[in-house]
Amino acid sequence: MPIxxxxxxxxxxxxxxxxxxxxxxxxxxxxSLIFGVMRVINIAHGALLMLGAYTxxxxxxxxxxxxxxxxxxxFPLLFGVGVLLQRWFVHRVVNAPELSSLxxxxxxSIFIPNLAMLAWTADYRSVEFLTGSFLLGPIAFSKPRxxxxxxxxxxxxxxxxxLLKTKLGKAIRATSQHREVAQxxxxxxxxxxxxxxxxxxxLAGAGGSLVSVMFSVFPEMGQIYVFKSFLxxxxxxxxxxxxxxxxxxxxxxxxxxxxxxxxxxxxEVIAYILLVLVLLVRPTGLLRGRA
Amino acid sequence: MRDSLxxxxxxxxxxxxxVTAISRCSLAxxxxxxxGLIGPNGSGKTxxxxxxxxxxxxxxxxxxxxxxxxxxxxxxxxxxxxIGRTFQIIRxxxxxxxLENLLVVARSTGGAARRxxxxxxAFVKLDRLKGEYAGNLSYGQQKLLEFTRVLILDPxxxxxxxxxxxxxxxxxxxxxxxxxxxxxxxxTVVIVEHDMKVVMGLSEKLFVLDYGEKIAEGPPEAIQNxxxxxxxxxxx
Numbered sequence: 001m002p003i004x005x006x007x008x009x010x011x012x013x014x015x016x017x018x019x020x021x022x023x024x025x026x027x028x029x030x031x032s033l034i035f036g037v038m039r040v041i042n043i044a045h046g047a048l049l050m051l052g053a054y055t056x057x058x059x060x061x062x063x064x065x066x067x068x069x070x071x072x073x074x075f076p077l078l079f080g081v082g083v084l085l086q087r088w089f090v091h092r093v094v095n096a097p098e099l100s101s102l103x104x105x106x107x108x109s110i111f112i113p114n115l116a117m118l119a120w121t122a123d124y125r126s127v128e129f130l131t132g133s134f135l136l137g138p139i140a141f142s143k144p145r146x147x148x149x150x151x152x153x154x155x156x157x158x159x160x161x162x163l164l165k166t167k168l169g170k171a172i173r174a175t176s177q178h179r180e181v182a183q184x185x186x187x188x189x190x191x192x193x194x195x196x197x198x199x200x201x202x203l204a205g206a207g208g209s210l211v212s213v214m215f216s217v218f219p220e221m222g223q224i225y226v227f228k229s230f231l232x233x234x235x236x237x238x239x240x241x242x243x244x245x246x247x248x249x250x251x252x253x254x255x256x257x258x259x260x261x262x263x264x265x266x267x268e269v270i271a272y273i274l275l276v277l278v279l280l281v282r283p284t285g286l287l288r289g290r291a
Numbered sequence: 292m293r294d295s296l297x298x299x300x301x302x303x304x305x306x307x308x309x310v311t312a313i314s315r316c317s318l319a320x321x322x323x324x325x326x327g328l329i330g331p332n333g334s335g336k337t338x339x340x341x342x343x344x345x346x347x348x349x350x351x352x353x354x355x356x357x358x359x360x361x362x363x364x365x366x367x368x369x370x371x372x373x374i375g376r377t378f379q380i381i382r383x384x385x386x387x388x389x390l391e392n393l394l395v396v397a398r399s400t401g402g403a404a405r406r407x408x409x410x411x412x413a414f415v416k417l418d419r420l421k422g423e424y425a426g427n428l429s430y431g432q433q434k435l436l437e438f439t440r441v442l443i444l445d446p447x448x449x450x451x452x453x454x455x456x457x458x459x460x461x462x463x464x465x466x467x468x469x470x471x472x473x474x475x476x477x478x479t480v481v482i483v484e485h486d487m488k489v490v491m492g493l494s495e496k497l498f499v500l501d502y503g504e505k506i507a508e509g510p511p512e513a514i515q516n517x518x519x520x521x522x523x524x525x526x527x
Contacts (some may be wrong), residue, residue, distance in 0.1 A: 167394065167395065167400055170387060170391055170394070170395040171395050173384070173386065173387060173395075174384045174387060174392075174395045174396075177384045177385060177386055177387070178382050178383075178384055180346055180366075180382070181378070181382040181383075181384070182367075182384075182396075183345075183346070183365070183366035183367050183370070184344050184345075184346065184366050184367075184369075184370050184375075184376055185367075185370055185375075185395075185396035185440060185444065186367050186370035186371045186396055186398070186444055187367055187395075187396065188365075188367045189367065190365075
């Protein structure tokens with residue numbers, strides 16, 4: 001029997017998709033920042049997201065802390081983790097061939113989840129804080145998704161304000177546009193690297209906090225977000241920060257619409273088909289990419 | 292080591308694999324002068340700039356700025372000590388505005404930095420384009436912007452890699468005037484330039500590189516008649 005898709009269903013797909021996309025956008029912005037400044041693809045981004053999720057989970061489980069309030073802890077905590085990772089490991093591969101940084105962050109992406117498994121077991125845990133949904137006309141809004149979307153948008157907005165308006169933010173953008181020139185103009189790019197990795201990790205951690213309100217928390221939970229973030233920055237153009245943002249929303253939208261037509265598993269495949277198509281047709285990204 | 296020198300390069304050598312890009316090169320620069328650095332393509336002019344500014348590491352020799360060793364320092368440290376440079380191929384920050392290109396490297400912040408940046412933009416007649424993304428400026432305008440970005444750090448030694456290339460005649464006269472003005476302000480300038488008329492007209496003293504070696508130095512008139520220089524450019 002052919003499936004009948006009504007306008008309302010369509011709108012529901014768009015809304016659900018965009019709500020998911022806000023989170024993708026914020027998490028991918030973190031990955032894009034690190035890539036933009038250092039040309040390092042941080043495969044451990046998902047592991048950092050997982051640490052953010054556990055931070056929120058434990059604060060909620062042990063102290064009953066509001067998960068959204070825990071962003072104030074998970075972001076700075078993961079910022080610190082990012083700075084340490086950069087200082088101890090990643091700075092060694094910044095000017096090395098891409099394979100070195102891929103291998104290094106791949107190693108970290110195996111190490112951290114396994115450490116988490118040792119410490120906290122592989123059990124699925126959840127933060128039962130906000131549930132249910134409300135109807136607005138024919139459209140159902142899931143409460144946790146709507147609130148996480150707003151937080152993701154707010155945090156990404158703050159990150160953009162920082163990049164656009166502050167001197168440090170401009171120095172980060174200058175370094176990602178011309179690393180050598182930034183150096184001979186007196187910008188300490190090592191320090192910029194530390195801040196960029198910290199910020200990227202902080203955004204991943206905040207993403208984890210938000211994910212924990214909607215989905216299960218477990219050591220391997222970050223993997224899917226690495227792939228999605230990678231896809232998002234390919235969509236938006238590698239190192240293009242607004243591109244990462246719109247790429248995130250677009251990915252959510254495509255997934256939301258695909259889930260109307262296909263089963264949930266198949267709609268995941270759509271994302272990868274999109275990845276291959278963009279790489280074939282517009283490898284510099286849908287927005288003006290930076291070569 | 293003479294204290295009166297602003298820059299002293301001594302027996303500097305740089306190899307890339309089997310190629311010796313700079314070979315036992317020595318230069319002594321006095322303050323408040325304009326120097327020219329010339330030589331055929333591939334003679335090592337830009338490599339020498341890269342070594343002085345710390346973008347490349349020397350294999351042998353030393354570089355002193357105002358008497359202190361700077362070889363081995365990081366590029367941003369060298370920049371903050373007072374050496375500024377431009378690049379042969381323009382390198383502005385394309386996705387920052389013209390004004391932001393200057394503010395992002397300024398050492399001070401707030402009103403003072405902004406006033407100075409606007410002053411510099413006005414100096415090269417780019418003030419009405421201050422809010423434009425640098426990537427949207429014309430080639431000549433980007434060149435001038437890059438030049439003012441050097442000036443905002445107020446360096447004592449300024450290395451200009453082909454400042455005249457691609458700049459139209461009217462702009463060029465302004466630019467040459469600006470470079471002469473730098474000397475009046477007490478700065479030392481080194482210019483790499485292919486346009487012989489420009490470099491001969493500006494420089495008080497020229498250094499000539501060929502295959503990474505300094506083959507001659509002296510005032511423009513002497514260099515023009517130097518046999519080794521003529522040979523390096525035109526062959527035997």
